[in-house]
Amino acid sequence: MVTRGFIGRQPASKDAHRLPPGQHVVNSFPVLSAGPVPRLATTDWQFVLKLGPRVLKAWDWAAFNRLPQTTITTDIHCVTAWSKFDTSWEGVTVDDILADAGLAAPTEFALAHSYDGYSTNVPTADLINSKAMVALKYNGQPLSPDHGGPARLLVPHLYFWKSAKWVSGLQFTDRDHAGFWELRGYHMYGDPWREQRYTND
Amino acid sequence: MTSARPDRDAVTDHIEWQNATILCIVERTRTIRSFFLQLSRPFGFTAGQHVDLRLTAEDGYAAMRSYSIASSPTSSGIIELAIERLPDGEVSTFFHDVARVGDEIELRGPLGGHFLWPAHTTQPILMIGAGSGLVPLMSMIRQRSSSSRPVPTALLLSSRTWSEVLFRDELLAAERDGSGLSVALALTRDETTRSGDFARHVDGAMIADVLRRLPAVPSHVFLCGSNAFVNVATDGALDAGLSSATIKTERYGG
Ligand SMILES: Cc1cc2nc3c(=O)[nH]c(=O)nc-3n(C[C@H](O)[C@H](O)[C@H](O)COP(=O)(O)OP(=O)(O)OC[C@H]3O[C@@H](n4cnc5c(N)ncnc54)[C@H](O)[C@@H]3O)c2cc1C
Numbered sequence: 001m002v003t004r005g006f007i008g009r010q011p012a013s014k015d016a017h018r019l020p021p022g023q024h025v026v027n028s029f030p031v032l033s034a035g036p037v038p039r040l041a042t043t044d045w046q047f048v049l050k051l052g053p054r055v056l057k058a059w060d061w062a063a064f065n066r067l068p069q070t071t072i073t074t075d076i077h078c079v080t081a082w083s084k085f086d087t088s089w090e091g092v093t094v095d096d097i098l099a100d101a102g103l104a105a106p107t108e109f110a111l112a113h114s115y116d117g118y119s120t121n122v123p124t125a126d127l128i129n130s131k132a133m134v135a136l137k138y139n140g141q142p143l144s145p146d147h148g149g150p151a152r153l154l155v156p157h158l159y160f161w162k163s164a165k166w167v168s169g170l171q172f173t174d175r176d177h178a179g180f181w182e183l184r185g186y187h188m189y190g191d192p193w194r195e196q197r198y199t200n201d
Numbered sequence: 202m203t204s205a206r207p208d209r210d211a212v213t214d215h216i217e218w219q220n221a222t223i224l225c226i227v228e229r230t231r232t233i234r235s236f237f238l239q240l241s242r243p244f245g246f247t248a249g250q251h252v253d254l255r256l257t258a259e260d261g262y263a264a265m266r267s268y269s270i271a272s273s274p275t276s277s278g279i280i281e282l283a284i285e286r287l288p289d290g291e292v293s294t295f296f297h298d299v300a301r302v303g304d305e306i307e308l309r310g311p312l313g314g315h316f317l318w319p320a321h322t323t324q325p326i327l328m329i330g331a332g333s334g335l336v337p338l339m340s341m342i343r344q345r346s347s348s349s350r351p352v353p354t355a356l357l358l359s360s361r362t363w364s365e366v367l368f369r370d371e372l373l374a375a376e377r378d379g380s381g382l383s384v385a386l387a388l389t390r391d392e393t394t395r396s397g398d399f400a401r402h403v404d405g406a407m408i409a410d411v412l413r414r415l416p417a418v419p420s421h422v423f424l425c426g427s428n429a430f431v432n433v434a435t436d437g438a439l440d441a442g443l444s445s446a447t448i449k450t451e452r453y454g455g
Contacts, residue, residue: 001220001307003256005299009291010262022255022265024291031428032452034315036435036445081253081265116445146432184314198312200215 015085018075020192023083029147030082034180037145038115038166045150047134048169049101057101058169061150067092067100070133074156076163077192089154091135094127094170107172111179112153112164120164120179121188122155124172131157134167159190159197216312217242218255220305224279230365233285233333234297235271243278244311246270248318248340249423249451252280252310256295266292269336269425269451270311271368273343283367285333316423316451318344324420326352327412327443329403329434331359334426335367337451341423342382346375353381355419357411359403359430362391383414403433405440412441419443425451 011025019025042061049056059067071090077083098105105124113119126132135154136143143149148165155162161181182188187196195201221238228234251269272281286297300306318341319326328338335358345351360366366386376384386398387407393400397414399407412419422443424434431450438448 001257001305002259003295003306004304006256006258006264006295008256008258008262008264008295010258010260022263024264030452033450035450036439036448037432038445039439080267146428181315185312186314198216 018085019083020077021195022197023077023081023192026082026084029084029087030078030080031146032078032080033116033165034118035116040115040145040150040166042150047097047151047167049097049103050169050171051106052171052173056103056106059100064092064134064151065136068096069136070096070130072133072154072156074154076156076160079159079161079186079190079197083192087156088139089133089135090137090140091133091151091154093130093133095130097134097170098128105172107174109173109176111171111173111177112162113168113171114164115166115168118164118180120153120162121173121177121182122153122158122162123176123189126155126158127170131155157191159187159192161186162190216309218307218309221280221308223300223302223304223306226300226302229283229367232365233283233367235281235283236296236300237279237281238306238308240278240280240308243276245276246274246311247320248273248344249316249337250311250313250340251337252282252308253312254292255307255309256292257307264291267312269340271336271339271343273340273347283333283336283339313451316425316449319421320344320348322352322420323350324352325415325417326354327357327408327415327419327422327438328354329357329359329408329422329424329438331403331426331430331434332361332365333367334430334451334453337425338423339368339372342372342375345382346378346380351380351382353383353416355383355385355411355415357385357387357403357408359387359389359426361389363388363394383411385411385414403430403437405437408434408437408443409441412443420447422448423451424448426453428452 045061048058073088132155153164153167219242225237255265257263268282271283284296
């Protein structure tokens with residue numbers, strides 16, 4: 001439906017193809033989260049890889065920082081309809097995390113867990129083959145607490161709530177368990193190009 | 202790490218877009234106006250939820266934004282949104298400068314399954330908001346007023362000036378009705394006229410003061426406003442001794 005009198009701030013046409021349906025470009029970096037920003041020191045931080053309840057491997061901050069670091073520049077898309085182009089991140093790809101644990105991805109599904117108790121589900125296929133990382137830096141600087149620091153998951157091809165802030169680990173599961181937001185009305189998969197914002201979109 | 206979360210399948214139906222008609226526009230403050238919308242397909246909701254609005258230009262370009270519902274859940278099929286005009290804002294300036302009564306607006310809802318009024322609690326509730334961040338809290342306060350046994354509730358509301366306090370008269374009337382609602386204003390660029398209000402930005406000492414107006418430690422704390430405000434308010438709430446597990450935030454971005 002055309003809205004009477006609405007013109008809008010149209011994106012430059014060279015960028016239009018980078019914008020998924022219903023999204024608009026921002027230059028700022030809005031912050032959204034469900035609760036307080038956790039007060040978390042890197043000395044207390046660890047990253048735990050699990051298969052169901054079983055711990056496969058855990059890294060402390062220093063050990064995690066010794067893993068191969070990868071830099072990527074990518075567009076990100078938030079379910080609240082803003083997109084930000086050309087964001088630059090540095091961190092450890094999920095492939096490198098698995099390699100350091102001496103493992104291949106053990107199941108088809110995973111849950112990312114966070115220090116604030118939240119979780120989000122992502123199919124394993126969307127985490128491996130250079131599609132996702134645990135990011136430690138944004139724009140060359142340590143990730144600020146607001147944006148998920150010390151470390152956040154980064155799965156840029158899905159809506160940004162899947163890129164769990166304050167990530168504490170990845171848990172492989174034998175089926176697709178809904179995470180925190182997915183239990184609260186958000187889509188199980190969250191593909192911005194198919195506009196999968198809410199359950200059953 | 203918590204993995205002990207209930208593992209049920211999400212059962213919510215697909216939430217469809219619908220057209221709503223602007224019934225009435227009310228100037229609330231210098232920068233905030235209420236828009237009363239008649240839904241073509243009325244829905245029930247819980248105080249704290251929001252809708253997504255979609256504006257579409259002639260050439261197909263569309264802009265979408267989220268707005269909290271200010272009204273309390275009723276069966277009328279009319280919802281109230283309160284939209285603050287941001288300079289150069291794409292959608293909010295459309296509402297303030299272009300939209301008029303009778304226009305049709307595309308929306309869908311209710312959305313949001315986290316920042317929700319706990320209808321069944323018997324414990325006190327603390328709310329902290331700034332500016333248009335009052336909107337979902339107002340829906341909660343209105344829902345609370347219509348309940349048979351309203352729980353003790355304290356609202357700490359930050360605004361620039363007395364005249365910019367959104368829903369001021371309604372809030373002050375609700376405070377006077379004796380149901381156990383306490384309202385504290387934090388005016389950042391104005392003097393205070395009421396004892397118990399503050400003439401400064403929200404801080405931990407202020408939150409501790411407001412907490413003493415409740416009969417017990419709140420079981421639910423709702424914080425809403427810009428991200429910067431929510432961060433300051435959460436720090437203050439944690440410093441005042443509240444547990445982070447009780448705090449829910451709604452951030453308007455920015
Ligand atoms: C769950 C939720 C509930 C909300 N509830 C409410 C509510 O009840 N009431 C309310 O008023 N708001 C609410 N908001 C905020 C609302 O969704 C919008 O973000 C807000 O209205 C601003 O939208 P806009 O299109 O007017 O501004 P935008 O166009 O998004 O811009 C925001 C600001 O950034 C500047 N800006 C950004 N990009 C550019 C650019 N390219 N060029 C120039 N300037 C730019 C603008 O000047 C403006 O000041 C809510 C947000 C969320 C997430």
